[in-house]
Amino acid sequence: MKTVLIVDDNLKNLDLFKDFVESWGYMTITAQQGKDAICFAEQYLPDIILLDVMLPGMSGYEVCRELKENPKTQHIPVVMITVLNDIADRIHGYKIGADQFLVKPVDYNELHAILGSLFGKKSMYDEMESRWTVIESLNILLKQILPPESVIMADRKFHYCRKLCDYLNLSKNETEQGLLLVRIQDIIATLCKQKGSTPEEEMDFLEPLKMEKWAKYLLLYIRNYLSGVDENLQRKIRECHLEKLAGISFVLDRYGSILVSENGDDNKALLKLRQESSQYAYPDDVVRLLEQIVNDELFMKSLKYK
Structure with missing residues (x-):
């Protein structure tokens, strides 16, 4: 079964994401801290990571950079979730390896479509030889x-x-x-x-x-x-x-x-x-x-x- 790692320090948001993603037939892993997200990504190798930008201590951008620099996790698609809709923030995210952006409040129909698209691309990549x-x-x-x-x-x-x-x-x-x-x-x-x-x-x-x-x-x-x-x-x-x-x-x-x-x-x-x-x-x-x-x-x- 496809697995999604959801990273958000707000427990209410985390539960909401979890409920929607699981209702679409996917397994979930959750984390509230950047360091935990990196650890879980290495340990479980999820198919996709939903990553909140505003995290305490280690920001979502820092987490994304580390994930994309790590050979074990660099090919996992990362969807960054932010309240910011500034083009400069998106450009920064794409430069460090983010695959998609979602702006809060999240449209869950859009999220569902993004997950479907990224799962398809990930499956194609997984079938390729490195x-x-x-x-x-x-x-x-x-x-x-x-x-x-x-x-x-x-x-x-x-x-x-x-x-x-x-x-x-x-x-x-x-x-x-x-x-x-x-x-x-x-x-x-x-x-x-x-x-x-x-x-x-x-x-x-x-x-x-x-x-x-x-x-x-x-x-x-x-x-x-x-x-x-x-x-x-x-x-x-x-x-x-x-x-x-x-x-x-x-x-x-x-x-x-x-x-x-x-x-x-x-x-x-x-x-x-x-x-x-x-x-x-x-x-x-x-x-x-x-x-x-x-x-x-x-x-x-x-x-x-x-």
Whole structure:
């Protein structure tokens, strides 16, 4: 049964909301404090949250922000309920992740319609795979089709990608895009090796996917960097806000290739990458940061075995 978390410090309002929502066939959980709302949302993972803006201590806006920043609760629709009908307040609410607004006194026919609409959208979302789940599935797939030594190299590149995204303050979305691209590159490289095909030919499997556009732009950017990326592709990279990710992806791809040619020797690979970077003008901030990350890990490893 669908569940609604109702948050209001006014017990009379809380009971009224509860009676209406349950009369429509939904289960309810109630809270009168912001901190309790966050706790209940994490514990019960309701389908929708009705959240009063004016709460004691922690405001509804603060609660909404925390819910939307928490990976466990960020996809739960939040309907904010307020006595304020000011456009600035609504804009603020939407910016922190609110999905809908209702103004008191509440029209319960409107609330009923909003709940029906949000339940439908939530059901569609629940049936979708998260990007991180796809990444984990590709990790399992690659470990089944690659030889052990190739798995080690692929995992190192994946690890460095995560570190670079973190150090360069990329968003959660951008980081997941970067990690997904690393795995897609490994799959394409494996297919090319097995079939004797080109990377362009093996990109076709992306066409039915929504990610095809941004992934293909980045793959083409990496492929054409040394020979020169044309202005049309550069424009598409900018339009999709992929500039940082493009630099990270190219440097990682090049470093991975050098690492293989140097039999996994990071010191030799870093030296060669630095030489190439000077010659071909690789993104300097990414190269320096990757060098720092690798050297730090080599140092820690040396201490471990002393």
